[in-house]
Amino acid sequence: MSPRVVFPNKILPYLLVAPQLAITLVFFYWPASQALRQSMLREDPFGLSSKFVWFDNFKKVLSDPNYLNSIQVTAIFSVSVAAVAMGTALLLAVMAEKVVRSRNLYRTLMIWPYAVAPAIAGMLWLFLFNPSIGSLAYGLRWLGINWDPLLDGEHAMALVVAAASWKQISYNFLFFVAGLQAIPKTLIEAAAIDGAGENKRFWTIVFPLLAPTTFFLLVVNTVYAFFDTFGIIHAVTGGGPGKSTETLVYKVYNDGFVNLILGDSAAQSVILMVIVIALTAIQFRYVEKKVHYG
Amino acid sequence: MATVDLKDVRKVYAGGVEAVKGVSIAIPDKALCVLVGPSGCGKSTLLRMIAGLETISAGTCSIDGKVVNAIGPTERDIAMVFQNYALYPHMKVYDNMAYGLRNRGTPKDEIDKRVRATAQTLELEHLLERRPRELSGGQRQRVAMGRAIVRNPKVFLFDEPLSNLDAKLRGQMRVEIKSLQRKLGVTSVYVTHDQLEAMTLADVLVVMNAGLVEQLGAPLDIYEKPASTFVASFIGAPPMNLLPLRGGQLEDAITLPEVSGNATMIGFRPEDCEVGADGATSSDGLRLMARVDGVEPVGSESFLYCAAGGGKIVVRVAGRTEVLVGDQLPIFARREKLHFFGSDGKRV
Ligand SMILES: Nc1ncnc2c1ncn2[C@@H]1O[C@H](COP(=O)(O)OP(=O)(O)O)[C@@H](O)[C@H]1O
Numbered sequence: 074m075s076p077r078v079v080f081p082n083k084i085l086p087y088l089l090v091a092p093q094l095a096i097t098l099v100f101f102y103w104p105a106s107q108a109l110r111q112s113m114l115r116e117d118p119f120g121l122s123s124k125f126v127w128f129d130n131f132k133k134v135l136s137d138p139n140y141l142n143s144i145q146v147t148a149i150f151s152v153s154v155a156a157v158a159m160g161t162a163l164l165l166a167v168m169a170e171k172v173v174r175s176r177n178l179y180r181t182l183m184i185w186p187y188a189v190a191p192a193i194a195g196m197l198w199l200f201l202f203n204p205s206i207g208s209l210a211y212g213l214r215w216l217g218i219n220w221d222p223l224l225d226g227e228h229a230m231a232l233v234v235a236a237a238s239w240k241q242i243s244y245n246f247l248f249f250v251a252g253l254q255a256i257p258k259t260l261i262e263a264a265a266i267d268g269a270g271e272n273k274r275f276w277t278i279v280f281p282l283l284a285p286t287t288f289f290l291l292v293v294n295t296v297y298a299f300f301d302t303f304g305i306i307h308a309v310t311g312g313g314p315g316k317s318t319e320t321l322v323y324k325v326y327n328d329g330f331v332n333l334i335l336g337d338s339a340a341q342s343v344i345l346m347v348i349v350i351a352l353t354a355i356q357f358r359y360v361e362k363k364v365h366y367g
Numbered sequence: 368m369a370t371v372d373l374k375d376v377r378k379v380y381a382g383g384v385e386a387v388k389g390v391s392i393a394i395p396d397k398a399l400c401v402l403v404g405p406s407g408c409g410k411s412t413l414l415r416m417i418a419g420l421e422t423i424s425a426g427t428c429s430i431d432g433k434v435v436n437a438i439g440p441t442e443r444d445i446a447m448v449f450q451n452y453a454l455y456p457h458m459k460v461y462d463n464m465a466y467g468l469r470n471r472g473t474p475k476d477e478i479d480k481r482v483r484a485t486a487q488t489l490e491l492e493h494l495l496e497r498r499p500r501e502l503s504g505g506q507r508q509r510v511a512m513g514r515a516i517v518r519n520p521k522v523f524l525f526d527e528p529l530s531n532l533d534a535k536l537r538g539q540m541r542v543e544i545k546s547l548q549r550k551l552g553v554t555s556v557y558v559t560h561d562q563l564e565a566m567t568l569a570d571v572l573v574v575m576n577a578g579l580v581e582q583l584g585a586p587l588d589i590y591e592k593p594a595s596t597f598v599a600s601f602i603g604a605p606p607m608n609l610l611p612l613r614g615g616q617l618e619d620a621i622t623l624p625e626v627s628g629n630a631t632m633i634g635f636r637p638e639d640c641e642v643g644a645d646g647a648t649s650s651d652g653l654r655l656m657a658r659v660d661g662v663e664p665v666g667s668e669s670f671l672y673c674a675a676g677g678g679k680i681v682v683r684v685a686g687r688t689e690v691l692v693g694d695q696l697p698i699f700a701r702r703e704k705l706h707f708f709g710s711d712g713k714r715v
């Protein structure tokens with residue numbers, strides 16, 4: 074057991090945690106309970122009165138083909154972002170390990186994208202891949218790809234995935250570099266002496282030992298792709314074309330703030346809240362327990 | 368089965384540190400060669416160059432008559448036991464031992480046979496399904512040994528494999544490593560800073576100091592004829608007594624044999640001292656008066672810490688002793704047990 078501080082004064086400890094509690098109550102529990110209440114109300118078309126409908130909003134949302142489409146979009150988007158952001162970051166981290174000279178400069182440069190605001194990252198990619206003025210769009214066209222993210226849903230998806238991943242690579246990179254450094258060099262040397270080539274060493278020694286880091290990042294990246302990419306999607310595609318890049322979070326915004334269907338939107342928020350709680354529970358159960366070897 | 372030949376091997380690290388400054392050692396087939404020296408003298412560096420884990424800056428390293436300078440550790444067909452064991456933490460003991468065989472494409476049933484046979488030799492059978500973190504230090508050490516043995520390599524390399532064990536276990540493992548090495552007949556290079564380990568294990572003993580070989584030979588030859596004051600004070604415990612000679616004379620000496628011209632240091636081992644030996648003449652050996660500063664009874668023997676001849680000496684006497692602190696004693700060392708060193712520290 075860790076040593077515990079005992080306060081002689083009974084009230085002081087409560088006073089000390091009060092500010093944090095107040096902030097949590099005002100900015101989390103209160104809006105959360107409002108959302109929960111709102112999700113069970115239905116407003117009349119003019120927004121003059123509302124009545125309590127129990128779980129009708131949830132039933133309606135879950136049977137809405139647009140919502141099911143949004144779930145699918147979110148799944149594709151999150152898996153792609155997590156895969157691209159983590160795969161690229163791991164590759165870069167492994168390569169950074171081998172850099173001998175100006176290693177720190179290289180690392181610093183790798184971390185910069187993380188400081189860029191989501192909407193700005195979105196704009197950056199939007200310009201780069203703008204069909205008429207983007208330099209990278211020009212390159213794609215030159216390769217024979219009929220690049221048009223404004224009309225082609227798959228192209229739009231590729232664009233938001235690229236923008237969202239790009240921003241997350243820095244974060245993942247930092248953790249992978251730390252994870253790689255934590256692997257004792259003698260293990261790699263022992264494997265080399267045991268006749269494992271470089272590739273084999275990576276997949277049989279390094280990658281398994283990185284598992285705790287990878288798992289942690291998987292959860293973090295999923296949460297990121299779910300909830301922190303609103304700015305990018307808003308700036309790049311606005312959920313379109315059609316609804317091909319409308320993720321769950323973006324749909325909450327669209328239904329609630331654009332279309333003002335408050336009941337549906339609130340029900341969707343509550344579903345998202347359940348998803349966050351589930352993800353957090355997974356993280357606590359497996360990551361906080363520290364899947365470590367030694 | 369192989370010989371290992373080092374010819375004027377040097378290592379300069381990227382930072383400019385010259386860790387090994389020209390070392391030549393020829394290790395015969397099936398021999399156990401021990402590199403011993405103080406920490407930082409370049410033992411591990413030399414071993415890692417034989418393993419292929421460090422590039423060789425100059426000189427050649429040959430295994431089985433073939434120069435391996437340009438060959439990586441993967442192709443050298445050697446096995447190494449690391450100081451921290453370097454067991455793969457995510458693999459069971461079985462897989463730790465099988466890993467090297469799998470990498471070399473050994474058939475599955477052959478792997479199984481060899482892993483189980485090795486586990487039996489090392490009494491590891493009941494541990495095969497455990498992971499390294501579920502083992503004690505001694506068990507991990509055995510698994511590291513097993514991982515090396517199971518591959519049946521040309522050469523074994525050991526980098527202070529026993530230094531993380533307690534004294535008792537270290538003694539047991541020392542004996543076991545020696546008998547295993549004999550039985551398997553695999554040429555081995557063993558690095559240690561512990562002179563007792565070095566003396567008991569070595570067929571060929573190499574005493575290193577500051578990146579150079581100070582002396583090379585059979586352990587007892589080195590013990591009996593240390594080539595320098597460094598070797599004299601490094602090999603043997605407690606170390607050899609060394610006293611300064613001034614103009615061929617030793618302070619407090621009652622009798623002193625004729626000193627060869629340029630010797631500036633006289634040495635004799637604590638175990639070669641006798642207390643008393645009255646009536647001895649200078650042609651018989653050295654006799655000098657010593658004042659006892661401390662007495663250490665160990666049981667089987669006792670050590671007397673004395674001031675004599677302008678320095679400090681240790682005298683070993685068998686069993687118990689009646690000597691008390693403050694006593695004045697005549698100490699005698701036979702002529703053939705005396706060592707003389709020149710001003711450069713070399714034996715004369
Ligand atoms: N990777 C390295 N880079 C630079 N210097 C090193 C490196 N490894 C060892 N050294 C230096 O080389 C010398 C010999 O080290 P080492 O071979 O480990 O000694 P030992 O094993 O005898 O204690 C030391 O001075 C050490 O600081």
Ligand SMILES: [Mg+2]
Pocket residue numbers: 410411412
């Ligand atoms: Mg060392």
